[in-house]
Amino acid sequence: MDFEIPEEIRLLQDTIRRFVREVLHPVEAEIEEADQIPPHIVEELRKLGLFGLAIPQEYGGLGVSLLAQCVVFEELAKASLCFRSRVGTNNGIGSLGILFDGTEEQKRTYLPKLASGEWTGAFALTEPNAGSDAAAIETTAMPQGDAFLLNGRKQWITNADVAQVFTVMALTDREKRARGGITAFLVPRDTPGLTITKPHKTMGFRGSHVCDLIFEDAAVPVANVLGKVGDGFKVAMKVLDRGRLTMGAVCVGAAQRLLELSLAYAKRRVQFGKPIAERQAVQFMLADIATEIYACRGMLHETARRVDRGERLTKEVAMVKLHCSEMVGRAADRAVQIHGGMGYMRDCPVERYYRDVRLIRIYEGTSEIQRLIIARELLKGS
Numbered sequence: 001m002d003f004e005i006p007e008e009i010r011l012l013q014d015t016i017r018r019f020v021r022e023v024l025h026p027v028e029a030e031i032e033e034a035d036q037i038p039p040h041i042v043e044e045l046r047k048l049g050l051f052g053l054a055i056p057q058e059y060g061g062l063g064v065s066l067l068a069q070c071v072v073f074e075e076l077a078k079a080s081l082c083f084r085s086r087v088g089t090n091n092g093i094g095s096l097g098i099l100f101d102g103t104e105e106q107k108r109t110y111l112p113k114l115a116s117g118e119w120t121g122a123f124a125l126t127e128p129n130a131g132s133d134a135a136a137i138e139t140t141a142m143p144q145g146d147a148f149l150l151n152g153r154k155q156w157i158t159n160a161d162v163a164q165v166f167t168v169m170a171l172t173d174r175e176k177r178a179r180g181g182i183t184a185f186l187v188p189r190d191t192p193g194l195t196i197t198k199p200h201k202t203m204g205f206r207g208s209h210v211c212d213l214i215f216e217d218a219a220v221p222v223a224n225v226l227g228k229v230g231d232g233f234k235v236a237m238k239v240l241d242r243g244r245l246t247m248g249a250v251c252v253g254a255a256q257r258l259l260e261l262s263l264a265y266a267k268r269r270v271q272f273g274k275p276i277a278e279r280q281a282v283q284f285m286l287a288d289i290a291t292e293i294y295a296c297r298g299m300l301h302e303t304a305r306r307v308d309r310g311e312r313l314t315k316e317v318a319m320v321k322l323h324c325s326e327m328v329g330r331a332a333d334r335a336v337q338i339h340g341g342m343g344y345m346r347d348c349p350v351e352r353y354y355r356d357v358r359l360i361r362i363y364e365g366t367s368e369i370q371r372l373i374i375a376r377e378l379l380k381g382s
């Protein structure tokens, strides 16, 4: 394994690291309170090009490698996870469908606006009766003239409150479902018949919101079909496959911040006449967090490099999502333990991370679904 990060990525890493420390850390508490990222911070994220990391330069993005994206997201996750979430859909589930399967016209219409952060993209697959079993969606898209009429409800869609365009999966053939019966559509926010609900109240991720989308005879032009009619399930799975890897980077970055906070606290908290960092029980927790970060960063970077070289690594990407998200859960638990009662207080960042990282074992495919994917791939090859 090659752990060296190329010089140009190192420079990007330094820039984001400084930005996180100087600009994002000071506003974390305010966001937690207000549940909103201040507009001037969104503007700063735009200026740094963070909305267009994954979008090629010809469409206005930075077009950096997947390894570079992982390095940037690791740094960004050292601040409140709402920042990564705000830029995350434009670099992942809200733009990749267009990048992978869009027509040239669709790419030219949407990607530059998503890359600059002028627009936000979102991805709508989940429904009240279709979560892990994505093929069970009930939203329909029936052809009518040169449009499709969409009817149904999409649930818990990240950034729906701020998005201008949604990649929406709908049934075009009830019988065929995942085997040719689901189609992906690009749906602008102002489409008549589309209602976006108020944000749900959630356990964490304050400053980042999820809403439902309700479609009532919403007419979407045929020109907005993404990929071929019937290929929507494939479009969705390709997008999710890629998104999962950068989620591993978020976990590594969050765990690293938890380690840094825990080290600092253990050195300054004195009990029984000594800093708690001098107690072996506390040292062991710090050692376990650090060891697991090292292992996860290794598997993350190795997988990113291989995907950058053109390999399709469904099994390894699922392994990264599974292992890194479980790892950060353990890191958050240990960090709270090291902080004692302080770790339970709302104004302590580890308390926020404890709630926020819980989500990562659930969305973009639960841990159980990652295990199913890994096992399926293993059995296929045996």
Ligand SMILES: Cc1cc2nc3c(=O)[nH]c(=O)nc-3n(C[C@H](O)[C@H](O)[C@H](O)COP(=O)(O)OP(=O)(O)OC[C@H]3O[C@@H](n4cnc5c(N)ncnc54)[C@H](O)[C@@H]3O)c2cc1C
Pocket (backbone or CB within 6 Å): 122, 123, 124, 125, 126, 130, 131, 132, 133, 155, 156, 157, 158, 159, 202, 210, 359, 362, 363, 364, 365, 366, 367, 368, 369, 372
């Ligand atoms: C904050 C948040 C943001 C989200 N953002 C988006 C978004 O932007 N776009 C979008 O489309 N969706 C989004 N989602 C939805 C998310 O992807 C789903 O919640 C997730 O896929 C799990 O589906 P579910 O919640 O319906 O759980 P379920 O599928 O009902 O699962 C419940 C439990 O059963 C387990 N389970 C289910 N099937 C199996 C099986 N076959 N074998 C073993 N165990 C199984 C699961 O692992 C889980 O533990 C978001 C969700 C949240 C909470």
